[in-house]
Amino acid sequence: ETVLTQSPATLSLSPGERATLSCRASQSVSSYLGWYQQKPGQTPRLLIYDASNRATGIPARFSGSGSGTDFTLTISSLEPEDFAVYYCQQRSNWPITFGQGTRLEIK
C-alpha cells in the first residue's frame, strides 16, 4: 500500500505566519492527493483535492502543490481558526490511505 508520511508531526506558529506542511508518498500518486483539516471534536473537512484544487468554500489562504511523491499544503497567513490537525490522503492507488497527520498549534 502507499504510505503517506507527513512532516513535521507538530508545527508551532503564530497567527499571521505562513504554514508549510509536507506529505511524502512511498510511491508516485501522480496528482491524486488531498488534504483535510480536523479540529478537536469535529469531523474532517476536505480542503484540497487533486493536489492543488480548493474544495468548495475553502478560503484562498489555503493552497496545495506537488506531484509524484512530494506534496505541500500552504496556509499563507494563519488565522486563529486554522490551528488544527491536517491529514493528507491519496486516491491514486488502492487502498485509499491517509497520512498520520500534522498538528498545527499556536506558538
Added chain:
Amino acid sequence: QITLKESGPTLVKPTQTLTLTCSFSGFSLSTSGVAVGWIRQPPGKALEWLALIYWDDDKRYSPSLKSRLAITKDTSKNQVVLTMTNMDPVDTATYYCAHRLRLGSNGYNYFDYWGQGTLVTVSS
C-alpha cells in the same frame, strides 16, 4: 443539502460482529458517480479508510481488513451498512461514513461530507 448519520452499538464484546448503518439524505446512491465510504479513527490517532461502495454496487475494501468487512447499500432506504466481524479491542474507534466528492458527473475518491461519527468501544 447532503447529510449523513451513523448508527449502531456503542459497545461490542470481543469476537462479536459490529453492524453500522449510515443513513443519508441529499443524494441518491443510484446516481452515476456517487459513492459512500467508511473511515475510522481510533482515539487520538489518524484516519483509516475501511470500505467504499459505488452507485453500480462495486465495492472496495481495505486489504488488511477485507476478510472481516462487508459493505452493502439499500438505495430505497438511502442507507449503507458496514459489518465488521470478529471485533477486537484494537478496533475501538470513531467510525465515520462519508460521501465521495462528486463534481459534475465525475467522482473523486475523496470525502467531502462526513457523518458526525459514532464511537464504538470493544470491551468485555
